[in-house]
Amino acid sequence: MLPEPIRNAIDVASNFVWGPWTMALLLGTGVFLTIRLRFVQVARFREGLRAMVPAQASGAGTLSPFQAFMTALAASIGTGNIAGVATAIVSGGPGALFWIWVYGFFATAIKFCEAVLGIQYRKVQGDRLSAGPMHYLKDGLGSPKLAWLYAVIAGVAALTTTPFTQPNSMAVVLQSQFSIPPLASGAVIAVLTWLVVIGGVKSIGRAAERLAPLKVGLYLAGGLIVILTHAAQLPAVFALIFREAFSLEAAGGGAAGVGMMAAMRYGIARGIYANEAGYGTAAVAYGTARTDAPVQQGLQAVMEVFIVSCVTSTISALVILASGAWTSGLTSTAVVAQAFNTAMPTVGGWIVAFCAFLFGYTTLIGWAYYGEQFLEYAFGLRVTQPYRWLYCGLVVFGAMGKVETIWAWGDLMNGLQVFPNLVGLIGLSGVATSVLRQSRPKQEEATAPVA
Numbered sequence: 001m002l003p004e005p006i007r008n009a010i011d012v013a014s015n016f017v018w019g020p021w022t023m024a025l026l027l028g029t030g031v032f033l034t035i036r037l038r039f040v041q042v043a044r045f046r047e048g049l050r051a052m053v054p055a056q057a058s059g060a061g062t063l064s065p066f067q068a069f070m071t072a073l074a075a076s077i078g079t080g081n082i083a084g085v086a087t088a089i090v091s092g093g094p095g096a097l098f099w100i101w102v103y104g105f106f107a108t109a110i111k112f113c114e115a116v117l118g119i120q121y122r123k124v125q126g127d128r129l130s131a132g133p134m135h136y137l138k139d140g141l142g143s144p145k146l147a148w149l150y151a152v153i154a155g156v157a158a159l160t161t162t163p164f165t166q167p168n169s170m171a172v173v174l175q176s177q178f179s180i181p182p183l184a185s186g187a188v189i190a191v192l193t194w195l196v197v198i199g200g201v202k203s204i205g206r207a208a209e210r211l212a213p214l215k216v217g218l219y220l221a222g223g224l225i226v227i228l229t230h231a232a233q234l235p236a237v238f239a240l241i242f243r244e245a246f247s248l249e250a251a252g253g254g255a256a257g258v259g260m261m262a263a264m265r266y267g268i269a270r271g272i273y274a275n276e277a278g279y280g281t282a283a284v285a286y287g288t289a290r291t292d293a294p295v296q297q298g299l300q301a302v303m304e305v306f307i308v309s310c311v312t313s314t315i316s317a318l319v320i321l322a323s324g325a326w327t328s329g330l331t332s333t334a335v336v337a338q339a340f341n342t343a344m345p346t347v348g349g350w351i352v353a354f355c356a357f358l359f360g361y362t363t364l365i366g367w368a369y370y371g372e373q374f375l376e377y378a379f380g381l382r383v384t385q386p387y388r389w390l391y392c393g394l395v396v397f398g399a400m401g402k403v404e405t406i407w408a409w410g411d412l413m414n415g416l417q418v419f420p421n422l423v424g425l426i427g428l429s430g431v432a433t434s435v436l437r438q439s440r441p442k443q444e445e446a447t448a449p450v451a
């Protein structure tokens with residue numbers, strides 16, 4: 001356990017990084033890219049639906065386009081969609097969901113650019129492939145120093161956030177539902193993570209391809225049952241969401257604007273943690289695809305954000321709010337488990353526990369590859385094996401950490417990696433626009449259904 005002064009320092013630093021300027025930068029970048037790409041998330045949404053199961057699978061790369069999509073989806077749909085959304089609602093109020101939606105809409109354009117640029121600037125040497133923002137910062141923007149800085153920050157973030165946040169949320173719900181000690185949960189999760197991570201990206205892709213659809217389907221089915229059970233509360237819930245999103249007073253009284261700022265701060269911070277648009281991780285995941293159609297992967301990235309921000313995150317928030325569990329005093333996955341239990345006593349908590357395990361596990365293995373790519377770029381291949389072992393070992397400590405401190409540290413580190421990445425996206429937005437403009441005939445052919 002960290003001393004209280006260190007925990008307080010992490011909280012202060014996290015709140016500073018996620019100040020109004022960061023939220024304005026993220027939303028501003030999303031709006032700018034949305035306009036420059038001519039609302040690609042709306043104009044080509046139908047193509048995005050077809051691109052989720054693409055026919056095109058030729059070109060340089062390591063994973064099939066579908067495996068790359070599932071790896072990205074597996075990594076982004078983690079416990080942030082359960083625990084992260086829950087803490088956003090508990091800490092920022094019901095209005096936080098509105099800002100998750102707002103950022104999610106514009107985040108689709110951000111992630112589209114990340115995926116397209118990830119393929120445009122990836123490096124393939126023999127059987128080795130390297131992709132990520134560091135490559136488009138170096139080769140596209142012409143800034144090797146910024147590329148190295150991003151790689152170091154993002155690598156440290158991957159190593160010191162995901163092995164803590166994901167197992168922590170998994171351990172919280174396993175303890176609340178089955179009384180399993182966090183140490184025991186952490187040890188088992190660490191071993192299971194090692195079994196996949198040690199095999200590299202192909203092993204990760206195969207696992208993601210199988211587990212990602214399962215976890216999404218199960219969670220949506222359980223969540224819809226809870227929502228239908230409390231359907232009478234939905235009109236009041238939606239009214240509360242929109243009212244609190246623009247509240248000029250914090251819950252229980254306070255300075256003007258505090259309520260709205262808290263909703264924005266937690267909504268956008270947890271929104272980006274849930275959909276990962278702005279982190280640059282999409283460039284790593286989609287850059288591994290065996291394809292020479294960058295826009296195909298970009299449209300998959302659009303659908304990924306839509307699924308995360310408008311489907312799974314919304315399910316989590318609505319079950320918490322409609323059931324009234326958000327005022328229970330619980331947080332993280334425990335509050336979602338209580339919400340599910342209101343509609344399905346005992347069984348509901350089991351569903352959340354199993355989903356939290358799947359969500360956290362697939363995110364762990366996906367982010368393991370992200371961090372590996374970042375640190376290999378910064379320090380060379382010699383760090384690969386030590387990194388994999390250390391990453392898995394930290395899982396045990398993450399399971400036993402304090403929830404609030406774990407998430408504050410995650411916000412801090414992930415917030416720092418946003419800045420250099422957004423510089424690259426804004427600077428290279430013209431490249432993404434050009435690729436999109438030239439893609440339509442080829443994209444239509446690539447995503448057309450097979451007769």
